[in-house]
Structures are given as C-alpha cells and as structure tokens.
Amino acid sequence: MPVRYYDWIAHHRRRAADKIALVDLASGRSFSYAQLDDRASKLATHLRDRLKVASGDRVAVLALNTTDTLEVQFACFRIGAVFLPLNTRLTVPELHYIVGDAAPVVMIHDDDLAETALAVAKLCNVAAVMRLGPGGSYEAGIAAATPLARFEEVTLDDISTIMYTSGTTGQPKGAIITHGMTFWNCVNLGGPACISPSSVLLTVLPLFHTGGLNCYTNPVLHAGGTVLIMRVFDPAEALRLISDPAQGINVFFGVPSIYQFMSQHPDFAIADFSRLIVGGVGGAPMPVPLLKTWEARGVALQQGYGMTETSPAVMVLDREDAARKAGSSGKPVLHTEVRIVRPDGTDAAVGELGELWVKGPNITPGYWNRPDANAASFTDGWLHTGDATRMDEDGFYYIVDRWKDMYISGGENVYPAEVESVLHQLAAVAEAAVIGIPSEQWGEVGMAIIAVKPGHSLAAAEIHAHCQANLARFKCPRVVEFVEALPRNATGKIHKPTLRQQFSQPKPTDTAA
Known part of the structure; x- marks a missing residue:
C-alpha cells in the first residue's frame, strides 16, 4: 500500500x-x-x-x-x-x-x-x-x-x-x-x-x-x-x-x-x-x-x-x-x-x-x-x-574518482583525484586538476593544470619534483600548464570536459624529462 x-x-x-x-x-x-x-x-x-x-x-x-x-x-x-x-x-x-x-x-x-x-x-x-x-x-x-x-x-x-x-x-x-x-x-x-x-x-x-x-x-x-x-x-x-x-x-x-x-x-x-x-x-x-x-x-x-x-x-x-x-x-x-x-x-x-x-x-x-x-x-x-x-578493512569507503576521469598510462590505471591531492600539498597551488592526454609512447599521460595563488610563484620543475617524491612514476603528470583559474560548473566543481577540450595536446617544451 x-x-x-x-x-x-x-x-x-x-x-x-x-x-x-x-x-x-x-x-x-x-x-x-x-x-x-x-x-x-x-x-x-x-x-x-x-x-x-x-x-x-x-x-x-x-x-x-x-x-x-x-x-x-x-x-x-x-x-x-x-x-x-x-x-x-x-x-x-x-x-x-x-x-x-x-x-x-x-x-x-x-x-x-x-x-x-x-x-x-x-x-x-x-x-x-x-x-x-x-x-x-x-x-x-x-x-x-x-x-x-x-x-x-x-x-x-x-x-x-x-x-x-x-x-x-x-x-x-x-x-x-x-x-x-x-x-x-x-x-x-x-x-x-x-x-x-x-x-x-x-x-x-x-x-x-x-x-x-x-x-x-x-x-x-x-x-x-x-x-x-x-x-x-x-x-x-x-x-x-x-x-x-x-x-x-x-x-x-x-x-x-x-x-x-x-x-x-x-x-x-x-x-x-x-x-x-x-x-x-x-x-x-x-x-x-x-x-x-x-x-x-x-x-x-x-x-x-x-x-x-x-x-x-x-x-x-x-x-x-x-x-x-x-x-x-x-x-x-x-x-x-x-x-x-x-x-x-x-x-x-x-x-x-x-x-x-x-x-x-x-x-x-x-x-x-x-x-x-x-x-x-x-x-x-x-x-x-x-x-x-x-x-578498507574497517568498512570505510573511499571514492577514488569518476571512472570516466581515470586514464591508463603504460597499462596502469591513474585516478586524477589522487594526483590532485598531492598537488594541493604545494603551498603555492590555488587550484589543480589532472587530465589524461594522448601519448604515442604510453597511450596516455597526465597533464596537470595549475592556478597559482596570488603573490606566489611556482615553476613546472618544482611540480615535477614534488610529484616524483610522492607518487609512483606512472602517476606523475608529464605535462604542466598554468592558468589564471580553472573552469567550474554551477556548483563549483572543476569542469574537466572543458579542460580536455582546451588542452587536447601537450606542449613539447613542457614535457618532463
């Protein structure tokens, strides 16, 4: 009834x-x-x-x-x-x-x-x-x-x-x-x-x-x-x-x-x-x-x-x-x-x-x-x-990322949210997003798109070094782009489809060695 x-x-x-x-x-x-x-x-x-x-x-x-x-x-x-x-x-x-x-x-x-x-x-x-x-x-x-x-x-x-x-x-x-x-x-x-x-x-x-x-x-x-x-x-x-x-x-x-x-x-x-x-x-x-x-x-x-x-x-x-x-x-x-x-x-x-x-x-x-x-x-x-x-073993759940945001680099699954959390450890980072972009060698590699806090400075080399010290190599973004601000939807979520459309190909000069 x-x-x-x-x-x-x-x-x-x-x-x-x-x-x-x-x-x-x-x-x-x-x-x-x-x-x-x-x-x-x-x-x-x-x-x-x-x-x-x-x-x-x-x-x-x-x-x-x-x-x-x-x-x-x-x-x-x-x-x-x-x-x-x-x-x-x-x-x-x-x-x-x-x-x-x-x-x-x-x-x-x-x-x-x-x-x-x-x-x-x-x-x-x-x-x-x-x-x-x-x-x-x-x-x-x-x-x-x-x-x-x-x-x-x-x-x-x-x-x-x-x-x-x-x-x-x-x-x-x-x-x-x-x-x-x-x-x-x-x-x-x-x-x-x-x-x-x-x-x-x-x-x-x-x-x-x-x-x-x-x-x-x-x-x-x-x-x-x-x-x-x-x-x-x-x-x-x-x-x-x-x-x-x-x-x-x-x-x-x-x-x-x-x-x-x-x-x-x-x-x-x-x-x-x-x-x-x-x-x-x-x-x-x-x-x-x-x-x-x-x-x-x-x-x-x-x-x-x-x-x-x-x-x-x-x-x-x-x-x-x-x-x-x-x-x-x-x-x-x-x-x-x-x-x-x-x-x-x-x-x-x-x-x-x-x-x-x-x-x-x-x-x-x-x-x-x-x-x-x-x-x-x-x-x-x-x-x-x-x-x-x-x-986990205590019954607590962890949302790692959206399936559709995951990318595969060299056969390994990479979940951008994990990488983004590491990027946020840098004091100069105001906003950070990671997307997968095409790579002839690896299938896909990560691109980090970063907005820097006003009054701070940050170089791509610093980001690469920080990620290499805190992440497995396949998870480290190979490319870094700096922007004024990240695109967001009406509720404040970073809008990754816009980023994928904007950054479809890496700039060779930004690629980590």
Whole structure:
C-alpha cells in the first residue's frame, strides 16, 4: 500500500508557528513557519486555480538563490505538481533542450535572469510566466489568493521534482526525484549531521542543485530548524556570518571549492567557528591537505558522498572519524545499500577498486523520458554510480574518482583525484586538476593544470619534483600548464570536459624529462 506524503512546513506551523523558518539574506526578509505555510498555501492556490496547474504538471524556476524557490517547491508538493529547478548558469540553447524535454506549464524567474527565462519560455511555448520580486506577478499572485483548501493526495512514490544532471557527456538527463527520496534523505542525513529543531543552516550552494536543496536545507526544514539563504556564495560574507553570534549558524555544507575559497581568504585566520557543530562536504573528492587546513582551525569537516540520483546521501563520515579517516566518504547511511562491483558484475574484495552500486528507497526510479539511460544505469534495481571506489578493512569507503576521469598510462590505471591531492600539498597551488592526454609512447599521460595563488610563484620543475617524491612514476603528470583559474560548473566543481577540450595536446617544451 502506498505511503502518503506529509507536508512538514504545515506540521511545524502547528507546533511552532512563530519560529523563523527561512531568512533571505539578500532582501532581508524572514519568514516564520506560519508565514512560510501561508505563502506556500496561497501560491499553491494561485498555481492551481489561476494558472491551471494540474497534478503532474511541471513548474520551472530560473532564479538565483532565494527563499521564494522553496515556497515554489512546497506549493508544487501541495497540488501534486512537479518542481523543476533550472541551472542558472546555462545558456538559452542549453535551457531550450531541458525545458523542451520537461515541458513545464509555468516559468518562474527573477529579474537577473528575466531575459534568458523569457527567451526560453517563448521557444518552448510555456503557457505562463511569473516574475519574482517587488511588483512582480509572483507576489501579486500570492497577495490575491486564498489559502489552499485541500492538499492533493500524493504518496512517497509520486514524482516531486525533476533535476537535470550537469550533462558532462551528451545531453543532460532529468533525474526523477520522488517525495520518498526527499523524505528518506532527511532521515538519512538527520542523524549523522546532528540536525534538530535547534539547527541554523547557512545555505550557499545553488538551490537548483541537490547539494543546495538537500544538504542540508530540506533536512533542516524537516526538523523544524532555521535556514539562511545566501543569494550567491561570497567567501568573506560566509566567514562573517558564521562568525557572528547573532546569526547562530551551527550547520554548514559546501563542495571542496567552497572550503578552499574560504580558507584562502584573509579573514579565515580570525573567523570564529566555535558554534559550528557540523561542516559537511561532498560533491567531489576532498584534498586531504585542505581537510587538514580546516582541522587546524578546529573544524573537522564531515565528508560524505551522494548524487542527484540518490537524493543525495549515500555515505557519511561521522565527526569522530573525520581526522583518523581523512579522505574517506564514511559508511553508508541508514536506509540504503551499497556494493563495490568488478567489471564482471561480481563483488570486489576489501581494498580492491570497483564501481559503486547503490540501492534503496533514496534512489531514483529512473530518468525523465530516457528509457535508454534507465536500461544502461540499473541492474536488478542497483544504480551504477560511475564512481571508482574501494573499502578498507574497517568498512570505510573511499571514492577514488569518476571512472570516466581515470586514464591508463603504460597499462596502469591513474585516478586524477589522487594526483590532485598531492598537488594541493604545494603551498603555492590555488587550484589543480589532472587530465589524461594522448601519448604515442604510453597511450596516455597526465597533464596537470595549475592556478597559482596570488603573490606566489611556482615553476613546472618544482611540480615535477614534488610529484616524483610522492607518487609512483606512472602517476606523475608529464605535462604542466598554468592558468589564471580553472573552469567550474554551477556548483563549483572543476569542469574537466572543458579542460580536455582546451588542452587536447601537450606542449613539447613542457614535457618532463
């Protein structure tokens, strides 16, 4: 029998109506659980009655971080509509594909992205458009509506959200997110992240991404805590807010680059992290030297692993193990199963590399309009993650790298994340990425692309010497390129397809002897 979905904003309104649920830092607005419940309820009425949004229809949002995005999410849930957050960094042609594929009936946008949103809405024949902000149709619609009289009956198996993956290879795929996936993620992360009604979270990752929406924004709201939303990440402002006792921030989450930028800011040395109970990190392999930098400031970063398709939590490292198991993603969360699988489909031994497969109520049922991707991505209900993983003798898991980022040099597998961690040991390195490039002699060799910290200098010879002292010869990059900054996607991850396109061939003068 299907299990019904329950709205946790309405629940917390009944229990703690006046407690602050959301703070929009850019506009200075704050909303209690009662106010958030009212706004989501009236927005739901407006979408259903005025804009004729029916159960199962998609509602798109193209906006920089704002509390309004969360109102749209809960309004959609209440009428059985499907929330469609859109990547704010994509171009009109890229969004044309996604919006054409998902076919939303409403496009909600902010002023900063109005030109793009309107162009895409026109190309895709979106029936209705709503503008956020003072004087916009969004606020007018809420003001004119009455609270929703009755929530649509939805179950944990029903679709709540479609999130499109970054599309690093081919066209992006729309991962189907069910109500149950979001709920189980709240349960799975709640314990390890120490989330409770007293949690105060600063959200800096984009809300169109599962990291911003679910690490830990939805879990904190599910618990009845408070979420502060930063419109665009700024390392100095993040450090200031975390240091301010009046804000009371005790929970934080970022991808490695977020922590890197904060640690490189001059205010890092004087920031007050004493109230921070949890500093979560995920989204990409975390360089151990960066973990040590934060550990020296008294913050044991809690590593984890997840994907859009897994809602996202799969593994979390407990705070008590953060230092002694630095580099590990921890152990599986409560309501999920994992396997490390050899290419022949058998389970890998302890210490042996294989592909991580996952299964459980937090896993996507599939991709929107992509039966081909569904067939290729699942085996007997197990999702193939594409991540090269090993488990140590204590049962801790290590995400070594993406299978597709691995390259083979002289018959040896090289995982760039391992090499990048060694490069980050050099004090002058601000950013580092390693890719495989063609080699007549070895098949492929490594290229290190380095951005140097301002005020520092670094020569290719120093990098070669450091790698030769710390890595097996076949792992050492043969080529070094220096750049001002590395290309990143919207969540701050280094975008290796761009690097591969840019650096397809080595420069002979840079090749190590």
